[in-house]
Amino acid sequence: MMPAILGDYFELQRGTTYKSALLGQPGPVLLGLGSIARNGGFKGDNLKTYGGPCDPRHLLKPGEIYVSLKDVTQSADLLGAVARVPSYIPLGRLTQDTVKLVFKQEDAPRTYLYWLLQTPQYREYCRAHSTGTTNLGLARDDFLNFEVPSLTRERQWIVDLVQNIEDKIELNRRMNQTLEGIGQAIFWDWFVHFGPTRRKAAGETDPVAIMGGLTQDPACAAELAALFPFAFGDDGWPVSWAETAIGDLVKAQGGSTPSTGEETLWAPAEHYWATPKDLSNMHDFALFDTARKISDAGLAKITSGLLPVGSVLLSSRAPIGYLAIAQVPVAINQGFIGLVPNAEVGSAYLYCWCKANMDKIVANANGSTFQEISKKNFRPITSALPADRRLIAEFEHVAEPLFARLIAGAKESRTLAETRDYLLPRLMSGAVRVKPLEAGTA
Incomplete structure (x- = not known):
């Protein structure tokens, strides 16, 4: 029996160019190379919206996956790197540098495939199949021919665990x-x-109101309000x-x-x-x-x-x-x-x-x-x-x-990311046996 490959699960839809004059106008978020973290994952800083016309085939909703088949760096950190549209991005748009994964079946193991494309074995495959010198590329056929190990019970446990870790990291991000x-x-x-001086100048005398409700303790609010001038x-x-x-x-x-x-x-x-x-x-x-x-x-x-x-x-x-x-x-x-x-x-x-x-x-x-x-x-x-x-x-x-609390959350997320990165290489090999989560412990 022939092993499964990525091409058995999805097809590719390439994006298109955009007009820079329409950046920042109301519309979907552009999902270009800058929205993909090195070696995979969504990168949410410095995102821009696009107000121009969009082909529906180039639009992505939360949870959908896209990939870069090119890279402008010699390290190939973005070559073949995938990202998943997060829940806080209501709608995204591909650029000429990114490609959407269009799944052939509704019941395809999307979460498994997403994490498989985050493993270091897959990343090495992309580097080994890169073409070009200054601008690196990964051929569509090479990408689609990457072999997909069968989804065993052990691999499903690892997928569930790394996804729970990712969910906690995202929760920390929102909290921070x-x-x-x-x-x-x-x-x-x-x-x-x-603000406190403006509220004083407008005639407000209640210390709690002067401090904008920052503290409901009148004595504490009075001490803070006293530090702001009246005019x-x-x-x-x-x-x-x-x-x-x-x-x-x-x-x-x-x-x-x-x-x-x-x-x-x-x-x-x-x-x-x-x-x-x-x-x-x-x-x-x-x-x-x-x-x-x-x-x-x-x-x-x-x-x-x-x-x-x-x-x-x-x-x-x-x-x-x-x-x-x-x-x-x-x-x-x-x-x-x-x-x-x-x-x-x-x-x-x-x-x-x-x-x-x-x-x-x-x-x-x-x-x-x-x-x-x-x-x-x-x-x-x-x-x-x-x-x-x-x-x-x-x-x-x-x-x-x-x-x-913010710094503590950032530290916890880094520790969780280290655990995730330890598990990901084992997703390909299935070498680590993970105890399944019990009901109500997630």
Whole structure:
């Protein structure tokens, strides 16, 4: 009996080009190469909608799978990489670089096939069958001829487990999004829209209402409300607030990288952590397990030295704006700016400040080959700040528990991802026997 192949389960529907002028207009989300993570999985940052006409054959709903049969990198990380449209994307549209999997039968084992296409054995198959030098390609026939092992009971157990892990990671992602949103909303109300002062100026006297219902404890609300002025000055800011440069508030450090040809650069695991080269991985809030290390001699050549735990790391060259809060002392390379918290200003404030001022950060970038913001251009960026710095400390007191839970969720998701990645190679071989989940334990 001939073994099954991918082509037994589905056909391929290639996408088409789009007009860049219609990007950002209401419509489906574009599902191009940028929406696929390295080696597979959906990548949800920097998505754009498309307002142009769409052939129904090029549209995807949540749960549908698409693939890249090309790659512009030599590592082939995207060649043959698959992604599944998540539940929070109501409708997606293929581009000329992506291909939809059109299943031939409704009862096809879609979840099994999706995870099979995430295994390292499949990824190696794609690399081995790549064509081209600068732009890599994977022939449709080669993709469809990948052999599919039979779906045994053991493999089904592994599929169920990795899917449960993925569901928990997604739950953590949504929870972290909510936690960050709460922190950002408070920051914008206090430091951007000056909500408490506006409510005072409008005649509100109830402290709970002045603080926008942040706390229902009248005594606590009164203490917070007392830190906000009753009126605005001629500059449009609360009275006694002043334009302040971020470089005057905290130390903003730029990084550097020793020559990769020197033995002083990357070192064994017992040495210091260093920021990764891949800036796109900086969408995770807890930079605590980067594989890159640097030796004492290498660290001596980095101008910023070792930044402490809690430093906010900003990717400073294209793509600008990825953020992380360091969970270990870390050395940063030239693609980052590090903001070091102090006794007055904490990590949560600095993180939210970067988010709220991202338009200014990007506007101060320059460069002909790629956009980059230097520490020289970053440090003078200003925002309105209260003369009484206790307000920043109070924000930190409110936001720190939110960020602590957020970071804990990010750490848990990374641990879960490691477990998932341990199991995936066994999906092909069936070498690991997994105990089936009992009813009510999922």
